[in-house]
Structure formats: structure tokens, C-alpha cells
Amino acid sequence: MNSILPKLKNGFKNNEMIKESILKLIDKLSLNNHLLKDEYLMIFDNITFEETTYLYQKAYEAKIPYYQNRVFLRALIEISNYCKMGCKYCGINSSSNSIKRYRLSVDEILECCRLGFSLGYKTFVLQGGEDSFYTDDVLIEIISKIKLENPNTRVTLSIGERSKESYQKLYTAGADRYLLRHETASKRLYNYLHPNYMSFENRRECLENLKEIGFQVGAGFMVGTPTQTNDDLVEDLLYLKKLNPHMIGIGPYLCHEDTELRGNISGTLDQTLVMVALTRLTLPKVLLPATTALGTVDMTGREKGLKAGANVIMPNISPSENKKLYEIYQNKICTVDSSDLDKDNLESKVNSVGHVIDLGVGDYVDIERMVESDR
Numbered sequence: 001m002n003s004i005l006p007k008l009k010n011g012f013k014n015n016e017m018i019k020e021s022i023l024k025l026i027d028k029l030s031l032n033n034h035l036l037k038d039e040y041l042m043i044f045d046n047i048t049f050e051e052t053t054y055l056y057q058k059a060y061e062a063k064i065p066y067y068q069n070r071v072f073l074r075a076l077i078e079i080s081n082y083c084k085m086g087c088k089y090c091g092i093n094s095s096s097n098s099i100k101r102y103r104l105s106v107d108e109i110l111e112c113c114r115l116g117f118s119l120g121y122k123t124f125v126l127q128g129g130e131d132s133f134y135t136d137d138v139l140i141e142i143i144s145k146i147k148l149e150n151p152n153t154r155v156t157l158s159i160g161e162r163s164k165e166s167y168q169k170l171y172t173a174g175a176d177r178y179l180l181r182h183e184t185a186s187k188r189l190y191n192y193l194h195p196n197y198m199s200f201e202n203r204r205e206c207l208e209n210l211k212e213i214g215f216q217v218g219a220g221f222m223v224g225t226p227t228q229t230n231d232d233l234v235e236d237l238l239y240l241k242k243l244n245p246h247m248i249g250i251g252p253y254l255c256h257e258d259t260e261l262r263g264n265i266s267g268t269l270d271q272t273l274v275m276v277a278l279t280r281l282t283l284p285k286v287l288l289p290a291t292t293a294l295g296t297v298d299m300t301g302r303e304k305g306l307k308a309g310a311n312v313i314m315p316n317i318s319p320s321e322n323k324k325l326y327e328i329y330q331n332k333i334c335t336v337d338s339s340d341l342d343k344d345n346l347e348s349k350v351n352s353v354g355h356v357i358d359l360g361v362g363d364y365v366d367i368e369r370m371v372e373s374d375r
């Protein structure tokens with residue numbers, strides 16, 4: 001069970017006074033990009049569907065000065081579903097016996113990038129479980145070959161926790177960005193969701209290290225994980241404000257029935273959209289994807305995400321036979337149909353909500369110039 005954002009469901013309606021206070025807090029957040037803990041909590045405890053229209057409009061407006069109505073595309077390649085970690089929510093964790101494991105070879109990954117490049121993508125995101133096959137040397141080979149073959153592109157890694165030395169080598173080899181969701185900023189919830197050999201502190205240290213090295217860094221969290229509270233969500237926003245990452249991935253928790261957390265309810269579209277919008281208002285310059293998980297809870301979830309402040313979409317260009325096997329949660333979109341590979345289709349979805357696709361590399365607004373001249 002989760003008990004977050006309790007008034008979002010069941011047709012709750014606030015009296016005028018509470019409604020006014022929420023709208024005022026949204027205005028204050030839009031203006032200052034910061035609220036006190038109790039102020040965030042007031043929104044979480046009381047927001048109803050009615051106030052979300054205003055919230056989403058404000059969040060949309062907040063990205064306009066930096067990114068206008070542009071949507072950046074990142075080609076996602078799921079390189080391996082082998083994982084040595086035991087995240088209890090994740091369908092490919094080390095204790096899952098029900099899935100067939102796969103990993104892509106160096107050549108297969110390069111082939112995916114060639115396909116992506118020919119489709120016009122300028123960022124390749126290599127995501128996977130923590131698979132010891134991908135040593136520093138193997139990754140250095142992959143990264144440097146991608147960069148050599150596809151000039152003026154960006155390589156993003158999302159392969160979990162590694163040592164600072166390892167991150168440094170990967171950066172030196174040409175990797176530009178790294179996605180490592182903090183998952184939750186609440187130590188209690190982190191410990192509930194992970195086995196005791198995984199460490200809340202280590203994950204945060206990894207994020208610090210990645211920033212120090214110079215990566216564009218992505219943090220992020222799941223919405224609606226079992227036992228999550230509004231206090232936990234406040235912690236997420238306060239932590240993100242302090243970390244100030246370049247990217248933030250937010251998706252609903254989707255219960256996987258072959259994990260230890262089976263039988264729990266999943267996070268919802270509305271809960272996630274509220275968190276996306278509040279995140280945009282808290283960090284207006286951040287690159288914020290309308291995640292695949294958001295598109296999985298609702299057929300037009302990603303489009304709704306764009307209207308609520310998101311500005312990135314990550315089409316999955318993994319080989320079709322692997323897409324289904326990378327089952328971090330069930331019923332993932334685009335595992336059966338490959339509609340995202342059809343760029344016209346994706347473009348018309350994006351256009352349908354008043355946005356346009358930008359096929360540039362899509363760096364974080366403040367470092368665009370620095371990266372262009374430095375690398």
C-alpha cells in the first residue's frame with residue numbers, strides 16, 4: 001500500500017480556503033523555485049484533481065524560458081538484463097528466476113547505435129542491470145567506438161553503482177552523461193526497498209562522484225512504492241534541490257508480480273504527473289523525461305507528462321527480441337509494437353500536445369556552450 005497524495009483520487013473537492021492556499025503555494029514555488037518542508041507537505045496532503053490544471057500549466061510555463069516547447073529524444077538501448085543487485089521492486093533483480101537473461105555484445109550495441117544514428121538520434125543511452133561482463137575496458141571500447149563512428153553525439157550510461165575510478169575512466173573515454181536514480185531520498189524507504197547489502201549512502205556518494213567528475217548527472221525516483229509517504233516525497237524534492245542534477249527521471253512504481261513486492265498496488269498517472277510538475281517548478285532548468293513507465297500506466301501518459309513540465313522522451317531502440325526480456329516491470333510499452341521507431345508517429349504524438357521534436361544533442365541549458373567548445 002501507499003498513502004501518498006490522498007486527495008487526488010475519489011473525487012475529493014477542497015473548500016475555497018484550502019484551494020486558495022494550494023494555488024498560492026504553487027505561485028510561490030513558481031516564483032522562488034523553492035518551498036519549505038511544511039509547504040510542500042501542505043500541497044501533498046491536500047491537492048485534488050481540480051488544482052492540478054493550474055499546477056501543470058505553471059510547470060509547462062516554467063520550462064519555456066530555457067527549452068521552449070522542444071522535446072529532446074534519447075535513443076535507449078537496454079544492453080543487459082543480468083544484474084547482481086537485489087532491488088526488491090525490479091523484475092530483473094538477481095533473485096528472479098523467471099526471466100531469460102541476455103546481454104548485447106560490443107558489436108550488437110554498435111549496430112543499435114548505427115540504427116539510431118540513421119534515424120537521427122544524437123544521444124544513446126546504454127542502460128542495463130549491474131552486469132560484471134561490462135568491465136571498464138569493455139565499456140571504454142564501446143564508448144570510444146560509438147563516439148568515433150557517430151560524431152557530435154552524446155553517450156549516456158545507466159548501469160548502476162561503480163567506483164569513482166571506474167566512472168572517471170568512462171568519462172575520459174567519452175561518456176557524457178550518467179543516469180542513476182537515487183530511487184528515494186528517505187533512508188527508511190530505501191532500506192525497505194533494497195536488501196541490506198545495498199547502501200543508501202553509497203548510491204548518494206556515486207551521484208556526488210559523477211557530478212565531481214563532470215558528467216551531466218541524472219537522479220530520480222519512483223512514485224507510489226509500497227509504504228511511501230508524503231514525507232518521503234518531500235525528502236525527494238529537498239534532496240534534488242540540493243543535489244541540483246541535470247536530469248531527473250520520475251516514473252510510477254509498477255508492481256512486478258515475480259518480485260518480493262508482488263501484490264502491491266502501483267503508482268498512478270496522476271500521482272506521477274503531480275511529482276513531475278512540482279519537480280519542474282523546483283528545478284526549472286532540469287531535463288525531465290516523460291518516462292516509459294508513465295506511458296505504461298496510461299496510453300497517453302508521456303504526452304500528459306510533456307504538458308506537466310517534462311521535455312525529454314526516450315524511444316527504445318533495443319533489438320526487438322531483447323525488449324521484452326528487459327522486464328523491470330510488466331506490460332512495458334513498445335515491447336510488442338515498435339511504434340517509437342516510427343519517428344513520424346512519435347512526432348505526431350508530440351505535436352498533438354503542442355510540442356516539437358528537437359533532434360539536437362539536447363544538453364542541459366547552462367553547459368551547452370561549455371561542452372561544445374571543450375570536447
Ligand code: SAH
Pocket residue numbers: 089090091127128129130158159160161179180181183221222251252253254255256293328329
Ligand atoms: N541498473 C541501473 C538501471 C536500473 S533500471 C541502475 O541501477 O541505475 C532504471 C530504473 O527503473 C531504476 O532506477 C528504477 O527507478 C526503475 N524501475 C525498476 N523497477 C521498476 C518498477 N518495478 N517499476 C517502476 N520503475 C522501476
